[in-house]
Ligand SMILES: *[C@@H]1O[C@H](CO)[C@@H](O)[C@H](O)[C@H]1NC(C)=O
């Protein structure tokens with residue numbers, strides 16, 4: 001019996017601990033909506049009260065419902081008016097058009113009994129659309145630094161959608177090093193994620209990144225053409241001269257070959 005008793009106690013302790021640590025964390029961006037719902041609800045539910053506690057510990061009723069109340073649902077607090085609804089059957093509360101002030105701890109009383117399950121809502125400002133900064137590397141016209149200077153989580157991607165690993169940038173953010181590939185349509189993006197919302201930068205194309213390098217290549221090719229152009233007339237004359245001489249000598253050697261191959265001239 002003592003063993004069975006011990007097992008029972010263990011099970012009880014485990015149950016109590018899991019019940020106690022049942023705060024659910026929810027992150028949302030400003031302007032979004034959230035729905036919170038108890039895992040279990042008494043089918044004979046006669047009253048529901050959702051309470052909100054802000055970070056200063058100030059508690060207000062977000063929404064309340066009583067079966068015997070003719071008014072039905074009541075929303076006493078201005079902060080929740082017009083944006084909060086309740087499903088009496090499931091106990092689910094829905095708040096639309098969230099502001100940072102809706103962040104905090106939500107608890108639910110069912111039939112005047114506070115439930116174990118609680119919800120920790122964090123409402124964060126929508127993340128801004130990032131802009132990638134470019135930095136040249138002295139003496140390396142075929143390499144560039146791309147910098148995303150933000151505090152949020154940063155995700156770099158290239159045009160094939162592949163995630164690229166960035167390096168820490170001082171004082172904040174990350175950078176990647178991009179090499180000239182020769183494909184001007186390759187691009188790179190930086191995405192910010194604050195846990196509640198994400199935003200992706202405009203793509204940065206290789207053709208913009210290596211404008212100078214392309215310019216350098218075009219200038220070099222241009223130079224070669226200019227040099228050729230400048231030297232073509234004398235070169236042409238020289239070549240023509242050279243060809244003429246070559247032809248003549250070829251003719252001579254042909255004739256010579258021809259003569260040596262004449263059967264009559266064989267030894
Ligand atoms: C909590 O709510 C009270 C009453 O509305 C308000 O005075 C206080 O500033 C709030 N605290 C925070 C951190 O929002």
Ligand SMILES: *[C@@H]1O[C@H](CO)[C@@H](O)[C@H](O)[C@H]1NC(C)=O
Pocket residue numbers: 097
């Ligand atoms: C949402 O909140 C903003 C700012 O409080 C307000 O301007 C806007 O009208 C609200 N929209 C709705 C649909 O309630």
Ligand SMILES: *[C@@H]1O[C@H](CO)[C@@H](O)[C@H](O)[C@H]1NC(C)=O
Pocket residue numbers: 158159160161162186187
């Ligand atoms: C994207 O990155 C991956 C991994 O570094 C690479 O294999 C792939 O070729 C890249 N694609 C482009 C279009 O740059």
